[in-house]
Amino acid sequence: DYTCLAELIRELIRRGEVAEANRLLGYDLWYRLPVIHGNHIGRSLSFPTINQVIPQTNIIPKFGAYKSFVSIDGRNYHGVTNIGVKPTVDYKGGAVMETHITGYDGNLYGQTVRVALREFIRDEKKFAGLEELKQQIEEDKAKS
Numbered sequence: 291d292y293t294c295l296a297e298l299i300r301e302l303i304r305r306g307e308v309a310e311a312n313r314l315l316g317y318d319l320w321y322r323l324p325v326i327h328g329n330h331i332g333r334s335l336s337f338p339t340i341n342q343v344i345p346q347t348n349i350i351p352k353f354g355a356y357k358s359f360v361s362i363d364g365r366n367y368h369g370v371t372n373i374g375v376k377p378t379v380d381y382k383g384g385a386v387m388e389t390h391i392t393g394y395d396g397n398l399y400g401q402t403v404r405v406a407l408r409e410f411i412r413d414e415k416k417f418a419g420l421e422e423l424k425q426q427i428e429e430d431k432a433k434s
Contacts, residue, residue: 306352306410318359318406321348321387325398328388337427339388340398342405344373350385351407353414357434360391361404368392370430371405374414390431 295314302311303319312318321344328341340360344350353374360369371389389405411433417423 300349303349303351306354306356306413308351308356308407309409312408318408319351320404320406322402322404323387324402325400327399328386337390337424337431339372339390340403342387342389342403344385344387346384352410353385355411355414355430357408357411358389359406359408360389360394361406362391362394362396362398367394368434369405370411370427370434371407372414372430390427392431392434 299311299314302308302314308319321342323342323344325340325342328339351373354372356371356373358369358371360367369389369391371387373385373387375385376388387405411430417426
């Protein structure tokens with residue numbers, strides 16, 4: 291039982307049900323955050339990503355992969371965004387948002403970039419290795 295629509299929307303986001311949250315909001319859930327340096331593992335897999343940290347004061351969506359839109363200099367790009375703790379690469383930090391941007395090739399470090407989450411694709415999981423992770427990213431990208 292939800293006392294208000296805002297509480298329902300927050301719960302949907304926490305459960306990864308962003309498509310439904312977006313429908314109720316009337317717009318896509320988005321984060322506008324600075325791009326930080328990561329470990330450059332995505333680049334080594336031929337899937338460069340931007341890394342952004344969602345502040346603990348924001349609602350953290352369910353860990354996993356999402357279809358996304360990325361706005362850069364007034365242009366929108368399709369993307370695949372993973373939110374989580376990078377279990378395959380034994381990452382020691384908190385939750386991070388990594389987005390592979392389809393059709394974009396440029397340096398965004400230090401810039402503030404808007405990423406809108408459109409739809410949940412799958413739960414975050416630990417893969418046996420980087421080759422298995424690369425294969426999963428290819429599958430996720432095909433769904434975006």
